[in-house]
Amino acid sequence: MTTNAYNDLSKLTNIYKTILPLSTFPWVMLAAASVAQFFAWYGGKYLFPKARLMKRIILLWIIAIIEFTILIPAIGASTEILGYSESFLSITFLAFHLVVFFILNRFTIKAEFNKKHAVAFILMISAVLIAANAK
Numbered sequence: 001m002t003t004n005a006y007n008d009l010s011k012l013t014n015i016y017k018t019i020l021p022l023s024t025f026p027w028v029m030l031a032a033a034s035v036a037q038f039f040a041w042y043g044g045k046y047l048f049p050k051a052r053l054m055k056r057i058i059l060l061w062i063i064a065i066i067e068f069t070i071l072i073p074a075i076g077a078s079t080e081i082l083g084y085s086e087s088f089l090s091i092t093f094l095a096f097h098l099v100v101f102f103i104l105n106r107f108t109i110k111a112e113f114n115k116k117h118a119v120a121f122i123l124m125i126s127a128v129l130i131a132a133n134a135k
Contacts, residue, residue: 092131
């Protein structure tokens with residue numbers, strides 16, 4: 001089913017494929033949205049340590065707007081143009097968010113990566129692979 005946004009999404013993917021192969025579109029866009037989501041959710045203490053609460057909230061919402069500016073077209077183009085299912089993209093985005101969290105967490109919060117994290121990571125990747133085969 002095509003929507004009124006189809007032409008805009010098509011233009012977006014045409015621009016994207018002049019830079020990178022179109023097959024990388026969902027992965028790069030979901031990864032970028034995951035990075036923005038990490039900073040929108042967890043970055044206040046590190047990005048704006050001296051900001052008062054309301055200012056910090058507003059600044060983090062601006063980052064969240066950037067996340068949605070990336071995520072919404074990524075999901076729209078991936079489903080309408082490239083034919084991916086919403087459930088697959090949702091699971092993949094959550095897996096990317098976990099990967100980004102583990103990586104950026106190491107540099108910001110400096111929490112240790114333990115065995116439970118490794119098991120959770122393997123299960124999440126397994127869920128993505130199962131969802132990928134359910135297309």
